[in-house]
Amino acid sequence: MTPAKSTRHKEQPGYVLHSYPYQETSLIVEIFTREFGRVGMVAKGAKRPHSPLRSVLMPFHALTLDWSGKSELKTLRTAEWRGAFRLLKGRALICGFYLNELLLKLLHRDDPHDGLFDIYEQTLKSLLDGGQHAVVLRCFEKRLLSELGYALILDHDAETQRPLEANRRYQYLIDRGPVPLDTHGEGGGSGLELLGQTLIDMHHDQYTSAVTLQQSKSLMRMLIGHYLGHQTLHSRQLLIDLQGL
Numbered sequence: 511m512t513p514a515k516s517t518r519h520k521e522q523p524g525y526v527l528h529s530y531p532y533q534e535t536s537l538i539v540e541i542f543t544r545e546f547g548r549v550g551m552v553a554k555g556a557k558r559p560h561s562p563l564r565s566v567l568m569p570f571h572a573l574t575l576d577w578s579g580k581s582e583l584k585t586l587r588t589a590e591w592r593g594a595f596r597l598l599k600g601r602a603l604i605c606g607f608y609l610n611e612l613l614l615k616l617l618h619r620d621d622p623h624d625g626l627f628d629i630y631e632q633t634l635k636s637l638l639d640g641g642q643h644a645v646v647l648r649c650f651e652k653r654l655l656s657e658l659g660y661a662l663i664l665d666h667d668a669e670t671q672r673p674l675e676a677n678r679r680y681q682y683l684i685d686r687g688p689v690p691l692d693t694h695g696e697g698g699g700s701g702l703e704l705l706g707q708t709l710i711d712m713h714h715d716q717y718t719s720a721v722t723l724q725q726s727k728s729l730m731r732m733l734i735g736h737y738l739g740h741q742t743l744h745s746r747q748l749l750i751d752l753q754g755l
């Protein structure tokens with residue numbers, strides 16, 4: 511039987527999500543690409559002092575990559591910076607690690623999400639340009655869940671299909687959506703209580719209200735925690751330690 515030919519992909523845009531040592535001189539690198547989704551690659555010799563890959567394989571920098579292979583772990587051939595070098599700093603840097611950790615733990619390898627790739631790029635640009643961190647993260651989280659097939663219901667209640675009322679209280683139920691709370695405060699299930707205005711604001715990406723900021727953070731924490739299962743987000747704990755986002 512003739513061995514399967516190795517597939518090579520050239521000049522593909524991507525970002526480093528995470529890397530860790532492999533053998534004495536190499537790295538295993540998790541790359542987020544536009545056309546192929548999350549791809550695991552072996553960067554041979556990348557730990558050597560004079561390797562051309564050593565200084566390039568950094569998170570949050572747009573890269574152009576060549577790789578080959580048909581197994582789950584591909585072989586990284588080349589990587590070059592795509593555009594100017596800009597560095598995330600301080601809390602924006604921790605927010606960036608949070609984005610990467612979400613992608614690592616919620617995306618399967620080799621599952622393309624070209625729309626999500628563009629959203630990720632836009633989110634990094636917002637962090638680099640000094641966007642309000644909490645707002646940037648909420649917008650990314652909402653779009654991430656939508657891309658993965660878990661879109662939030664933010665414009666009508668799941669029980670009657672009526673438009674949400676700003677001053678009414680709702681209970682957001684996982685995998686169902688918002689349902690009105692009755693006069694006894696019961697929503698018919700276990701969920702998170704929110705104002706209708708919060709959900710309306712989230713639908714329009716409006717986060718000027720302190721109540722909306724707080725309640726949207728609680729809602730996204732509940733939903734993402736559900737879809738992560740037993741996986742822990744270490745970067746989130748760092749954010750919590752810095753008075754959390």
